[in-house]
Amino acid sequence: MRIYKKLSLPAFFSALVLLIPGFMTSSIPEKEIQSLIAKTNLFNLRFPQERVYLHLDRPSYFANDDLWFKAYVKGSPVNECNLYVEIINTSGQVVSKNLAWIEDGLAYGDIHLPDSLPGGMYQVRAYTNWMRNFDEVWFFRKNLLIWNGRDKKLVPETTELRVRDIDLQFFPEGGTFVTGIPNKVAFKAVDKQGKGIDLRGAVIDESGNRVVEIKSHHQGTGCFTIVPVKGKKYTAEVIFGDDLVKKTDLPKPGDEGVILTANALDPARIEIQVIRKFPDSDKELAPEYLLVAQSGGEVCHHEQFAIQQETTSFELKKNKLPGGIIKFTLFDSRLIPVCERLVFNNHVNVVHLVIKTDKTEYKRREPIKIGVAAFTDQGMPCLTNLSMSVFNTPAILNKEEHPGNIFTHFLLNSELKGIIEDPAYYFKDDSITTLVALDHVMMTHGYREFEWKEILGDSFPEIDYQPEPSLELRGRVISANTHRPVVNGEVTMITLKSLLGVYKEKTDSLGKFVFSDLFFYDTVYVSLEAKTRNGKQSAYIEIDSSSTISPKSGYLPQFSVYRKEASRTIPGTIVEPTRNAGWKKWSVNDTVLIGEVNVTARKTYKDDGHPRIYLEADFVLDLAKSNDAPANIFDYIEGKIPGVIYEEKTKTFYARGNKLKIYMDGMEDRMGIVASLPSQWFDKVEYVRSGIFAGVNYAGGILFFYANRGGRFISTPKKSEHMEGARIIGYSVSRKFYTPSYEETPLAEIKEDHRNTLYWNPILKTDSSGVATAAFYQSDDIGDMKIVVEGVTSEGHLCRGISGYRVKY
Template identity: 30%
Template sequence: MRILIKPKKTKYRLGTLFGFIALVLISFSPATDPLDRIISSFEKYLAESPQEKVYIHIDRDDYAAGETIWLKAYLTAGPYHEASLLSNTIYVELINSSGEVIQQHQLFSPEGFAAGQVELDESLPSGNYLVRSYTNWMRNADAAYFFHKQIKIWNTQDPINNVLSDEAIALQFFPEGGNLVNGIMSKVGFKAIGKDGLGKLVKGKVLEDEQEVATFESNKLGMGVFALMPKEGKKYTALLENSDEIVPLPKALDSGIILSVTNSPTTADILVKVQASENSNLQTVYLLAQTRGIVCASSQADLSKNVSFIRIPKKEFPSGIAQITVLDETGNPLAERLVFIDHQDQMTITASMNKSIYRPREQVQVDIEVKDKEGKPMEANLSMTIFDGGQVAVDVNKETIQSNLLLSSELKGHIESPGYYFNPSNQNREKDLDILMLTQGWRKFTIKQALSENALDPIYRVERGLSIRGVLTDSKNNQPLEEGTVSYLSLFPIAESKTATSNSTGEFEIHDLIFFDSTKVILQGNSRNRKSATIFIDRSYHSPSLAYHIPSTPIRPGDLEQSFITKATERTAIEKAFDFDNSELALEGVEVKGKRIDAPSPISSTYGAGTVQMQVAGNIGLENQQHPLDLVKGRVSGVQITGTGPSSKILIQGVGSINSSMEPLILLNDFPIKLESLQTLPVHEIQNYTVWKGPDTAIFGARGANGVIGFYTKKEIGGAIAASEKDERPPVIGYQIAKEFYSPKYPLQELNQAKPDRRATLLWAPNIQSDSLGKASVSFFNSDAENVIYGEIEGISSGGKPGILRFSYTIEK
């Protein structure tokens, strides 16, 4: 019979209309139902521990040592993959085949997107490398769920390797639901992997003791499935064709349940079968179906006759991996099965050009349009790469933002060719995707994790900015200073100041700072007793452990990769031949005599000379003051300052306040700052200051109604860290500044027409935003290549729908 149960709704769209075909359905009350507790725990877990994901789009997969990896980071949060507003810091690492982090960069992502680059050293040896990305918040989960992208780097000076790797094969078996049970027919998934981590095509047979009871054959990705009903007292092994190695199958349980799921792409429902062994003593079990932590279906089933069938409508699930779990009355998981739901509701990207064949160095314009499943325009954030198909291989089955968000980021372990399962041209992709669901191990969201008391007590914090850590010590005896203060000041991109207090061991931390690599920041330490203090910056960073296998076997280039290496060698030779900036001319020694003329003290270039100016640099009496306001106190007519330090009160006569506050406007190098921020500005860094009062404040409008005091620092502001003044390394590393991808323009008057153009990447455009009509345009110039040119666009809509597009055109003379 079929029974409909009223859905249970929450803010995460929990619940479903749940159809049962069962022998008997037992009703239950909230007092005895473990599902209520589990569902509420999932809700709380999602609300208080939202999951972040990072996806990195790069311009290609093969690079030569000395080139640049151009990248775009997409950071999402929550089950619907909306742009993350949690973390502002994205870590990007380059890791070699030995597992060593050889580069790390920090990208600033205030709205879930960031562009950047990894500049490869010319000395890097040829080999497999890994681009890894994560946020600090993501470290609370398993590092296996970080973003991982394997690339190849070729050093044109390295000899070409022609040694084939060993083809030893590891064979693994995965019973559906988790276990084999004696006397019950089960599906068994298997996976054959070579030393390179890739699936291998295999055939074989299953033996019951010495008798053949089943055969198996994998798909091209090394995976497959067969049926088996184990018997008590029997031993089951597998034997590969053309191999003498015997591989044991998992031992069957004498008592338990089997979970079997049928997910046909042609039906609207998922059919679930739960079967218990005769001696299991299980009368009632509970089912929970969820996707990315959203509970989509839940109920109980009666097993008094050892079998129950359940039908779940697919429409209750969002696209992605659905996890179906069977639990006992205590909430303990008994069996689990994954299925993939594909509503094909991702955004659609189209690209149009005015022709399909272009000339070398001709300008190309690509018009982009983004729509949803119903054909309505969508606003989306996109990135696009254009590359030479004569140098760079086109892998239509590689990882994309779509396969990553919906598949790879939810599973542990390496997934070979994840784009294969989303490519409509692959006829067996849905069948093979279901086999993948059988063989990929336990998942990101687990019942135990959601119910754990420690689940909502994360170790790693959400980073809204960067952190500076260190130790404050007495400059004379190098002993830690307790309850000292460390003040931070930065002027770019915004004027920002913060203060931290050192603990009993002199340690301090300042969090959530926004500054970039080129920014000079000021750190100043003070003790309670006005002792001279030294700041020691802790530059160490403990990178997360690597949960990804990078093949260390030597790589051998194919025909296209060999073409890429040849062109890379040509590019290096061309750059040297046309690099006129490196021309040098040796001159004999020249002696220059004269008198140095010191440049005049700078004044405000924005607001004029003001009412009063005072030079500070070079005036010993002023440079030895403790606080910037001490420079003004008693020295400027009409300016009254009472109190000391951050508790100072300022009144500038000759102005009329239109506010309830009498505090004047404070400027630092023409940037407005708070009065308390002056505490972080060392007096010895100040070049001069200016006071505006009376009619001179008119240039500031209402902001200057209470008068204005502006402080101006010396040209070389920053580096005020006593322990680091002689250290060549920067005291702190800021966010990476994204460089602009160089794409030449070829007007008729171009002077450098003779320089050959052998670019592998013709264009990298990381910041494309479609408008309210879903449209955007990008233009660039071709190289000299007479090849097929490929374009790839990836991105995500404002509602969290990913999308991809591949297109091509031809360059001919």
């Protein structure tokens, strides 16, 4: 379907063009109507529906690859927040996680796929903390095929399609099914993974008569018209594939009611019909109704009217309404919703980018120059923020005919419930076949916004996850004596290792505290100490780790096909990777030859991963093997190291009359941080009688404290009073995509170049003339190369363009 471009967006609130002369204005109080609209818009303002889209550098990957992404965020309640990007396997396990920072609706980063990653289907998932308050269906999800060189080929599992795994549903248009008048009924058949299954069959009545033939139009969806008879029951008897038969009852029709129909096939207008069947005694009445149109949750139009005839028709001009999905709701005179219909308006503000290369054909390792232009239909340049990917198409593992993109995600997938397969299919042209298929999607998928009963009943969703404008550490303090929250207590946080710092916060009326405005990369370990408002240490600290724990996934990636291909159309083609794609990796300058070097180093203990600056300790205290209750680390080791005496008042250790130095993970603790840490933070304490043996210019002894290696801290039944340790996951370091320069490096020094992603730029911007340029060198691969550019304009309009070039020799 063609998306009509209109870059100067008119006002949303427009008058309806009424076609029926007798169309009357009703007497529903205007005050009640305005109250309904105000409640709707306020609800949408308080609970905005955040949406995330990721542009990836290519559709599929190999183990040991880097996955590059740029995130585009709309509807965020805050201007800056955290973004979680995860790779999930078919079991729902998070195999990799990236924490990026969103600024002005944009973020970018990369994830390294380890070489040990088994080949198969995975899923990249992206969400914010705010999105976790609502259904996981609104997270960004994209399935990825990843191949490992250890695997000879990728073979999907074969499963048997069973009748009990098929879900067949029927959706009367507008939500009502009334006898005696024509009813349009849509249907959708999906398997247990939510994938569409094509069908054919008929609707039969209770006497076995075939009333109407039905057949799916695209991806298991379709539509038919039926005039139900009063008192009769209807059943659909359909066939999937060659021999799977399923019977499903249609909804029971009512003897009276209202039907709301819509037709958006005309390129300029949306036709609306309201059909009402009522008893003869009510024929003289003119029932009052209110039609409300919503776009993105906001009311963009409303009109009240009275029905004087059985059928009332009117039309809306598309260029007077917002583009994208519009939800029409019909209310009766008591403002109770009776019908609802989704319609797609293809007058959308988008910019189709023009992408040109300086040549159409290239040689290996030849410089490539690409220009991108963003202009309105009137020829005005657009300021844009774009991401560009250039990749080798022969290296793509699965060939998708109509994959999702920034248009389909924000206009379709992020607005509707359920899985939308091959979403770009519905935007490929403006033929009747495509438009009808898109309308079937509108009739069979629920809208993402809240139901009217929640809005009218002031039923607000529970908010457990707040937006995160920075890194945060949350928790609460509980009294060790009364087990009640400690109000107005003081919590001190000390960051360890290279990011040394001390922070203080007060607890609120619920004993809760939060350390915010934290910005750092990688993982930071912190020590927390709590005191009551009287300065006593009789309190426990509970860490709130809900935001750091990945939510359980209910939409797992699947890598399977049905044994009988006729029973289902398999989206995409799985191809066996070529040797060049799978084995010949990018290897320019990945090996450096050096001359003879004499290396002198201290011994490293490889069994526990702790590097040491001494050959052997005089005494080793292994805390990992201890079953003692946790306590302060100094109190814990007191009396357990022969010849070492602890003075509690000064928190100092002595041996042979000399004060001992304290080291943590190979660094001297000059700030006394170790003294405040709990024992469960450490797995070993080692004593060296003289610093000289450790290469330190100090005659006295040294205590070396080694923190737990990897993993999360495990809570123990008995907590240490007033102290707790925690781990804060920092932002992932954003690297710069590297491309070689063959102009500067002699060819003899360069190994084979088989980059699958040739170029990636997440911050490509057009200038005041609407133009942006990119340049890089081609690899050693030949064939077709694809260019994909996506982004947004300074006014928030979506941008996209695709192009390519060929490498012949």
